[in-house]
Amino acid sequence: MNTLTALPLSLQTIALLVASNVFMTLAWYGHLKNLATAPWYVAALVSWGIALAEYLLQVPANRIGYQQAGFSVGQLKIMQEVITLAVFVPFAVFYLKEPLKLDYLWAALCMVGAVYFIFRSA
Template identity: 75%
Template structure:
């Protein structure tokens, strides 16, 4: 695949999505998969997973800021929207948590945040 054909802002977003999947598993995956392990085992495993997140997130932010011309605030709001978009399915399907209406309201608030950082 020719990554140079993908617009820079989209490259940044795709990397942020991948990074957030790793980070969600690092932060919350151990609650189910390592539930019977000592906390320090969960922490070490989580750090290993989080390393992958950093290896994706750092270039995503550099591409977004330096090459795509996004502002830091825009990158942060994109990250937060991605966090919610990844976390909700993760919590429902992986952790078997109920889907709550509060997630919808939070998502609508994020739409407002996106509007304000990208307007004008």
């Protein structure tokens, strides 16, 4: 038995979403640093290749979450957005050397509200 399947289905979903978001963030924004001088189409092709890894994790995450763990589509989407911000902020600050802004905190607080509303009737 591998480590991922030993986890409860809800945690499998979250782990796969986190992993997919790392690839997604790298695909969407990594070229700004790594391929800054490359033609846009080279950056697009490299990003597409990275995004394939993201999809190979995202699709099973949503299928497990929806079909087996009992999450609604709305719950999966809000989880995705929260995880996206949690992955994006450290990536932007530490990898792309963007300044840490208070606006990230405000955005996160808005997402806490979204999580509350989407999960409150669960």
